[in-house]
Amino acid sequence: MSNIETLSVNSLRVLAADAVQKANSGHPGLPLGAAAMAYELWANHMNHNPKNPKWSNRDRFILSGGHGSALLYSLLHLFGYGNLSINDLASFRQLDSLTPGHPEYGHTVGVEATTGPLGAGMAMAVGMAMAEAHLAAKFNKEGYPVVDHYTFVLGGDGCMMEGISYESMSLAGTLGLGKLIVLYDSNKISIEGNTDIAFREDVAKRFEAFGFQTLVVEDGNNLEEIGAAIKAAKADTTRPTLITVKTKIGYGSPREGMASAHGEPLGADNIKALREKLGFPVDKDFYVPEEVYSHINELNKKGEKAEAEWSQMFDQYEKAYPEMKELWDKCQDENIAADLLTDEEFWAYPDKADATRNLSGMVINRIKDLVPGFIGGSADLSPSTKTYMKDEGDFSKENYEGRNLHFGVRELAMAGIGNGLTLHGGLRAFVSTFFVFSDYVKPMARLSSIMGLPLTFVLTHDSIGVGEDGPTHEPVEQLAMLRAMPNFTVFRPADATETIAGWYYAVTSKKTPTALVLTRQNLPQYAGSSKEALKGGYIIAPSEKEVPDAIIVASGSEVEISVKAKEELKKEGIDVRVVSMPSMELFDSQSEEYKESILPKKVRARVAVEAAIDFGWSKYVGLDGTTVTMKSFGASAPAGELFKKFGFTAENVVAAVKSVL
Template identity: 40%
Template sequence: MATESTNPTSTTTQPELDTRAVASAQALAAHIVQAKGHGHGGTAMALAPLSHVLFSRVLRHSPAHPDWPARDRFVLSAGHASLLLYTQLFFTGYGLTLDDLAKSRSLGSKTPGHPEVHHTVGVEMSTGPLGQGVASAVGMAMAARHESAVFTPGSTLLDHTTWVLAGDGCLQEGVSGEASSLAGTLGLDNLVLIWDDNGITIDSSTADTFTEDVRARYRAYGWRVLEIDTPNDLDALEATLRAAAERTGRPTLVALRTVIGAPSAKFGGRSAAHAGGFGADELAAVKTTLGFAPDATLQGLVAPETLEHTRGALTRGDELHREWEADLASWSTLDPEGAARWIAFRGGEFDTSALDSVKVGSPGDLIATRKTNGAVLRALQGAVPLWGGSADLAGSTTVEVDGDRFSATNSAGEFIRFGIREHAMAAILNGIALQGPWRPFASTYLVFSDYMRPSIRLGALMGLGAVYVFTHDSVAVGEDGPTHQPVEQIASLRTVPSLDVVRPADSIEVVAAWRRILASPDRPVALVLSRQDLPVLESHDTTPAGVTAGGYVRWQHGDGNDLAILATGSEVHLAIKAAARLAEDGICARVVSMPCVEWFAEQSTDYREVVLPVALRARVAVEAGRGDAWYRWVGLDGCVVSIEEFGESGSGPQVLRRRGIHLDAVIAAAHATLGAHPGTPQGTSKPLTNEERTS
């Protein structure tokens, strides 16, 4: 099994061809942006020497095997400089063409304005929101170390380096600082952050906004700092990058001084180089400076011998991949059981039968859904590739599993302590999911999901299977008051495309929800759980299937065709109480538990008709949060019992009643909606007033 350094030696360099390759990359960026009239060429030009050396000499990658598990990862955190990445993917043989480069930022192209994972071969992460790439690269490095420690301890077979390229803007965003702090604490020496220290932002020089000593800050985080003051010296770049990839027990910051827009005499070093073309005259001057004809076409900027030289990355990559496969075969012979475990892990093979052992209680038992969720995580430990932790709230959110924490000295640790870094935690989860095939989870209170929102959105955009475990799901939090009582968070999270928001009613629904979550690795989930105990409700054989469908009839009197009461989470038992009270007056109501409206909306029309018949117009929705979106399901003449203002300090039951979530309010809403539909029971009732809702 491999035990040598994972940093490969470079192929024989040819200085003249290397120089031409860099010049071509710089000219391509200037030409394409000028031709399109928009885009970001300045950074791509300045970093062309660095990117050429990295992709052609240093990076452990194989363009012909882009999914190679042991490849180095490269994340362009400064995603606006996408041309830099696309140009190297073209030069090194990832399948892009000059025409693809010319079509950058165009509808339907392989080269969108910012890199998009799963869209362009060779792109490891969707980036653009500054700082996100830095934070997610930390997650990639953590997952890589964890996988290696769990499956091949003492070996470098799975070891590789995560590289991330960031600009001044990335390092100003707080999420990068949060994640970098944790990376230093964890000693992630398989992580290299290259900082493009050009002193320029969109509006001005960093002298106006960013004068801190970044190098000292990263040293204080526990990072090693290396300097490159000669950005065009290819051999010096290679030497420093190779040193950066050495395992020293610390992550490495490479501070690279560049001039944005170089070698343009007119725009170099100016904010104007950040975006937009340089103009026809300056473009011609740049081409001349780089050794091309001033009117050279796109094709004329890439000589056949230059492309042949850079495509040497294919041969180099094949050799690296072949050597690794030989090491893998040797390991499989020496440790067939261990190799089989890793292959099953990589193939997504796992057994969820442990869910059957989770105790859900008997009807009437009082169990907080956060507690059942904790039992689920512990039951699945070791059987399913779940890995995660909490933002310093593990005891309260009950997500801590058995075993040791992940640390600088224990990469096999079963649990991650993220510290009080919610935004970085969510971004790190994205990195862990991208590294794959872990299903990462992380937990905090629902109200703090606001800190995580940008990373949650990016995870949904990338289709990553992260699980965000949010507890303390409503004003029932109680005495901590409105700062800790979520009101708008559930409704807000439901507006994120491709994010499943799941709010189980009881322990039975928690377990059933996890069956669907584990079967859907390409969708993130916000799992919203109660702090307070909730009664285990009567169940039946169709309950698990109903949960995975997102909505189902949990309780019904008669044919249930007089009234539908829709509810989620802790309000389902309240809805059942109300329906039972209404049944005493002869009203046939059905209670629809809707743990996930996204899942329910995906069901067939026939299924939804069974649960919520179109003809059943008298409808009430109940949820302890903002209720605007529920009108989709109850109609304009239905009623929504919700909370439309912030909470206050007091016991949970007191605050819920003060904000209108109580039995009398649900019954009054039922009468109001029944009154809006003549011919149904209680048809003479009047609509509910605001005063009645909150009394």
């Protein structure tokens, strides 16, 4: 290691340690131990241009061990991303700073993904590598590798313990993602002590079993050894690579190799000792020698040159293949689906009773012809969730151009990979499973919401209508769970028009993920359903009076029994309005005037009907209203019998309306 390289690596270490100390909060251990590998990667092996952080062909770097964010911020500062300043580093973990406790996508320039839950970055890296492979297969022509970049992910022992890493890396090996390189910061320390207390497996052998090339760097401070491993990783084009880098947590400090270095500030005395050992002034906080800035400015010229050469090649590509440039622009256009709102063919549907999962499948096969970046699949359930795109091929090691993704029985990884596909750019992704398994999906869906990613979750078999599979497969509390998330839209349609509306919303959303919650059982098509479903709630069966005697609010399959109840009540002279509410979130976002026109305050006799727990419905029915909802888990029996058993009948809705009049 040259003197300037040593100085640069140690600058990263001191900056990170100072940031944690100033905040009196954070994790200095990973930054001190992993600084050398991070520097070697960013300085010598990563194609990136800090002057254009969104260059489409840049290499991606994801810090899966997001608690080590002080290292990432130090890298971003030294390499000049977004003018992240020393003052920003000194504001680490403070309110409204650009340096929050864990990296946040869209908040700090250069952060490729929001990471925090350990292992999540691993799955997102797999998604990014899949996106690169797919887009390369779609766009590259001989002599024009317009999509040609690597995905690097850095994680530690905690990431390797999490199940999501097993799931996602197993798929990565199966797919032969040769441009995915995993840097494993192996320091054998976790919060509670040496990892031997809970984690003794041979990680490299596990990855070898997945189909990875596995390499080992014995000295995590040896830049030459690290660089050689990265070069070897790139040389294997048919397999992803795991590079185990053996490091010392808290390197250079008196807490080197100790669990106490992981998640708390080093303390003033230990910081002083660290600076002394690394040859830095003991009385200067956030000190970076000027020669380090000069050195890295020189390194950055390589990235500028790489992008300039790529841009020149792309200009030639555009002239040689104008049809591919047109396709490229369509894939990059986030407004490409907006015109579907007035496309009559898009909104057409067979006038017959059908399951909304089937209708969703119909819409998916329309969207795939209109949105070239549309890609997705299921956790081994596409025949049941109806998410297979006809004539589009299967994404595999043999065919990266396929648009049908097969995630295997890996719901958690699927959702994380979906985030990675979306983060990469150029794709509009969806993932799918049974609604009850949204419990497995939820942690990564939460990251979708935090990052503002318009990933679509197709969740079928939406209620006790699953029937014979019983309570383990019948979602009861999951609607409430997903509705509780900020910046997340749940859409449970009642018929074909509403299903199309849900998909239109999903493929035009820019900053919000969407869950389409769909039935297994057939539902009728309603004359009163309309594009007003895009407002979240609307009148699907109007009352005869201007001010109805009562209002029934329902979603999905329960709209049917609500409309039947309205007709029964009419026979008794009770005038009822039926409101279909496929999306509480969209309804709540409407103007007060619109909401009043649908649910006028003067009508206090209200009944909500939904085959799920009643959590969340009180804001619509008020103190004087009631609900026809689930009060327990389901049971195993044919769907029709279950709806009767749990009170989802027109007769029971009629009784509920009468009880509030």
